[in-house]
Amino acid sequence: MSERPRLYIPRDRGRVSQPWGCVDTHANEMTKESNGLSDVSQPEPVEQPTRDPEESRRTSCPRCGSVVTGDETTDQFRVCGACGYHYPESARAAILRLVDQDSFREQDPELASTDPLRFVDETAYRERLLTLKAETGEADALVSGFAQLDGHEIAIAALDFGFLGGSMGVVVGEKLVRIAERARDRHLPLISISASGGARMQEGMLSLLQMAKTSAAVQRLREAGCPYISILAHPTTGGVFASFANLGDIILAEPGALIGFAGPRVAEQIIGQKLPEGSHTAEFLYGHGMVDAIVDRREQREYLARCLTILSAPRSGYQRRGHTFRSPRHGPDVPAWDAVQRARGARRLTSMDYLERMLGAFVELHGDRSSGDDPAIVAGIGTLRGKAIAVIALERGHLEERERRHDGRPYPEGYRKARRVMDLAERLQLPLVTLIDTPGAYPGVESEARGLASELAGSLARMSTLRTPIVSAVIGEGGSGGALALAVADRVLMLDGAIYSVIAPEGAAAILYRDATRAPEISSKLKLTARELKRLNIVDEIVSEPNPATDVDPDAAAALLVESITNALAELQRKRIGRVLRERYDRYQNIGRRHAKRPRRRLAFPRRKRVVARPANTG
Numbered sequence: 033m034s035e036r037p038r039l040y041i042p043r044d045r046g047r048v049s050q051p052w053g054c055v056d057t058h059a060n061e062m063t064k065e066s067n068g069l070s071d072v073s074q075p076e077p078v079e080q081p082t083r084d085p086e087e088s089r090r091t092s093c094p095r096c097g098s099v100v101t102g103d104e105t106t107d108q109f110r111v112c113g114a115c116g117y118h119y120p121e122s123a124r125a126a127i128l129r130l131v132d133q134d135s136f137r138e139q140d141p142e143l144a145s146t147d148p149l150r151f152v153d154e155t156a157y158r159e160r161l162l163t164l165k166a167e168t169g170e171a172d173a174l175v176s177g178f179a180q181l182d183g184h185e186i187a188i189a190a191l192d193f194g195f196l197g198g199s200m201g202v203v204v205g206e207k208l209v210r211i212a213e214r215a216r217d218r219h220l221p222l223i224s225i226s227a228s229g230g231a232r233m234q235e236g237m238l239s240l241l242q243m244a245k246t247s248a249a250v251q252r253l254r255e256a257g258c259p260y261i262s263i264l265a266h267p268t269t270g271g272v273f274a275s276f277a278n279l280g281d282i283i284l285a286e287p288g289a290l291i292g293f294a295g296p297r298v299a300e301q302i303i304g305q306k307l308p309e310g311s312h313t314a315e316f317l318y319g320h321g322m323v324d325a326i327v328d329r330r331e332q333r334e335y336l337a338r339c340l341t342i343l344s345a346p347r348s349g350y351q352r353r354g355h356t357f358r359s360p361r362h363g364p365d366v367p368a369w370d371a372v373q374r375a376r377g378a379r380r381l382t383s384m385d386y387l388e389r390m391l392g393a394f395v396e397l398h399g400d401r402s403s404g405d406d407p408a409i410v411a412g413i414g415t416l417r418g419k420a421i422a423v424i425a426l427e428r429g430h431l432e433e434r435e436r437r438h439d440g441r442p443y444p445e446g447y448r449k450a451r452r453v454m455d456l457a458e459r460l461q462l463p464l465v466t467l468i469d470t471p472g473a474y475p476g477v478e479s480e481a482r483g484l485a486s487e488l489a490g491s492l493a494r495m496s497t498l499r500t501p502i503v504s505a506v507i508g509e510g511g512s513g514g515a516l517a518l519a520v521a522d523r524v525l526m527l528d529g530a531i532y533s534v535i536a537p538e539g540a541a542a543i544l545y546r547d548a549t550r551a552p553e554i555s556s557k558l559k560l561t562a563r564e565l566k567r568l569n570i571v572d573e574i575v576s577e578p579n580p581a582t583d584v585d586p587d588a589a590a591a592l593l594v595e596s597i598t599n600a601l602a603e604l605q606r607k608r609i610g611r612v613l614r615e616r617y618d619r620y621q622n623i624g625r626r627h628a629k630r631p632r633r634r635l636a637f638p639r640r641k642r643v644v645a646r647p648a649n650t651g
């Protein structure tokens with residue numbers, strides 16, 4: 033099968049997710065008209081969408097003030113052509129902008145609220161709904177249906193902030209659940225676009241409970257193996273952000289969007305403190321690991337198309353090919369200390385070098401949805417020889433990039449992100465490939481405080497029962513528990529120039545000899561080269577390298593690795609997953625088993641004579 037054209041080169045991770053200028057003030061700017069509501073679940077008043085494209089062309093940009101007349105970008109995407117400000121947009125406009133032309137088939141457009149509480153404040157709720165229907169043309173705040181995106185059939189739902197602040201009442205909940213259930217029946221991906229203040233006060237507790245109702249439906253969809261992509265537009269807060277919008281397998285945010293559980297003014301009132309600038313923005317959440325990417329509206333369709341291309345690719349069908357290279361097993365062993373130097377060499381290829389050459393399309397996923405995003409672990413979904421896989425790779429980075437990736441030493445959040453991608457791989461039946469290259473997990477106090485050991489243990493346990501084939505390749509340095517935590521696999525490959533060790537030789541020398549300079553001497557005793565580990569059955573296959581330690585001919589190096597990985601996957605996918613899991617369990621139980629034995633000969637020290645107490649009244 034031919035590889036699809038390369039849609040995304042993973043080296044440039046920053047581009048799609050890079051926040052662009054002056055967004056911090058932008059969110060505050062947009063809510064300065066707020067009048068300080070005190071209900072967290074209710075929408076804070078934010079600028080109403082301008083529905084008429086003509087109008088947005090006439091009015092000046094609220095951020096940069098420029099009047100862009102006849103600008104195509106403003107018309108098509110409702111984004112300021114000068115500064116990139118994202119104008120509010122209606123639900124229908126958001127859907128039509130994303131999907132293929134004339135492909136949208138709306139579902140349940142007529143569903144409307146019966147006003148269950150007979151709610152009246154300044155005006156009757158029933159009256160208000162009728163007025164809004166006349167103004168917006170929508171019966172409630174959610175538009176949903178089926179469509180095609182870049183030729184892929186999808187289910188899609190969007191919230192309309194112009195309709196009572198995009199608040200979630202019984203109609204929004206019901207429509208979302210219906211589209212999620214239909215997507216599940218037809219095994220389609222679901223895409224949602226949120227712009228909402230949360231629950232709808234006028235429908236009381238019936239409204240709050242939509243959080244539980246929608247979350248359950250979306251969870252059922254995910255468990256059925258249907259991908260769910262959630263886009264957070266400006267603003268997404270309250271009960272929508274804290275329910276279905278936050279359950280996306282992939283979560284995107286629009287640049288500068290105000291996002292948070294409590295709107296900033298409400299939060300300030302409740303906690304009685306001023307919030308730091310930019311605390312409720314898409315960029316803040318991205319920095320704290322809550323969203324996978326910040327994607328400009330102009331790039332969203334392309335991003336979604338790439339995700340759908342990967343997710344719709346077949347999972348299996350790899351062909352086992354004969355190796356085209358001489359097995360390195362039979363060459364002379366490299367002295368251990370040379371192997372260590374070589375594995376750590378500055379010019380040695382890193383995970384990203386391999387991934388760029390191995391994968392067709394690739395979407396990197398960011399963040400652990402809990403505290404941060406660790407650049408020492410790259411995780412995502414992609415295609416390998418035209419088939420979909422999940423990837424987790426330890427990345428130490430080259431030269432100036434090394435510092436940003438803290439030398440490839442992951443923090444706990446890195447392993448949490450990895451676990452998130454493992455779960456995704458299992459749900460979506462994606463084989464998992466991991467690339468190992470790390471001196472070890474980051475040992476500082478921050479790591480301990482955030483639960484490093486717990487994450488390592490969790491990863492070991494999760495991989496041992498993950499219901500999808502796993503192939504791991506040690507490509508550089510396999511440093512201790514931080515490496516093993518991502519290398520529990522059905523097949524463990526190791527590049528000929530890589531090392532894999534219980535501890536760094538310097539550490540071993542410091543502990544055993546109290547002298548780190550004796551690392552070269554101890555490195556040969558640790559048995560850390562590929563060939564020694566093959567003899568100990570720790571690794572299953574050694575992958576040869578055209579030029580160990582250097583980046584000369586990276587394409588050839590990647591081709592050899594791809595060959596070994598796809599051969600392993602071809603073999604694993606011939607078996608039922610139950611058998612793969614049993615064999616994985618046995619594989620690890622057998623490691624070291626034959627070296628843990630009762631000694632045959634008596635030990636050298638004299639055994640004490642066994643004294644058997646005899647009962648006095650016998651014999």
Ligand SMILES: [Zn+2]
Pocket residue numbers: 093094095096097098112113114115116117
């Ligand atoms: Zn502007």
